[in-house]
Amino acid sequence: MSNPKYNINTRIVKVFHEDGNQASIPPIYQSTTFKADSIDSLSTNNYDYTRSGNPTRTTLQSHLASIINCKHTWVVNSGMACLDVILSAFLKPNDELIAGEDLYGGSDRLLHFFERKSNIKINHYDTTNLELMKSKITKDTKLILLESPTNPLINVVNVKEITSYAHKINPNCIVVFDNTMMTPLLMNPLELGVDIHYESATKYLNGHHDIMAGVLACNNDEIAKKLFFVINSTGSGLAPFDSWLLIRGLKTLSIRLEREQENCMKLANYLEKLNFKVRYTGLKSHPQYNLHFSQCKGPGAVLSFETGNIKLSELIIKNCKLFSTTVSFGSVSSLISLPLKMSHASIDPKVLKERNFPQDLIRLCVGIEDINDLINDLDNAIRLAKRELNAKL
Ligand SMILES: Cc1ncc(COP(=O)(O)O)c(C=O)c1O
């Protein structure tokens, strides 16, 4: 277990490492092989091949264990690789899995790939409905995948209640939590009882949209071993240079998030005043505001809003200049997107319709820019969009 002596804001900056040369910053071990001491042993520090382990990756993993305050972490080459490793490690044909109805599009796509390929039974339910969840979890439920707040509908799930109920019904049920939206600074899913916490480090943890990475965390030795087996066997461990960049990016996580949340809150208030239906856990109008703050320390910096008209939404996005039109979130710069056609386009349109996915939903991922510039950009885009829409009528 990591040393909890320092507070989290100190732990994210203080990287412990030893390289033999007293380098202040952990070096990049850009080497695939490590010389063995003899044919019967590995190198002095137990490395032989970077797929199995690399000192830069080890430094990052220990650093993340200290931030998350957990026993084991593994870093892999994307958030989706985390889910792939988990499903490969724990599911076999005919196993039953429960997941949310509005989980991230890429997760939905991967689950259904496993369903077709390995005959896993996947049931999607409204994970925000605790009673419904309790009625669906059985002793045959092998794995539950939760996300909160969900991307992009910003629904909140009662993680502690669902997890303890699942463990009561089936002590071997693995509850997995995707913490990409919150990061370890705002939420600690392992403390809420989940078995595996994973997140896309491509987002907030790295924060600069220049690497893909994923983090897996757990406290159970057996689970950690099974995860490592797949990572080592398939070679999904994060490369040394990307590990080094992630160590660097992590150091500013706290101050980035602070500013991003502050900006996001102001944008949410601005949009709510314009009478858009705004989904943001920082707003008292969010129906699960209290639940969210009972399990998280902050609202995060992703909001979504409905304009009531898909054309209007498209025109708003088109007219933004400072907000880039792109998928992803968690970067220092602000982004705008239409999830239906972008991040969630991998879900069958028929399924999205069945799940009442709002077609006009705009997602904002808020960065650290000056808030006045962000509000002006959006204000200008909304004004131009309304004018263009009226001209077309
Ligand atoms: C909530 C969530 N989980 C997982 C992922 C997957 O992460 P990555 O893109 O790093 O594979 C994403 C986005 O891609 C996401 O939004």
Ligand SMILES: N[C@@H](CCSC[C@H](N)C(=O)O)C(=O)O
């Ligand atoms: N074309 C990509 C889309 C990635 S979406 C990335 C991110 N999670 C988001 O929510 O914006 C794909 O096919 O996965």
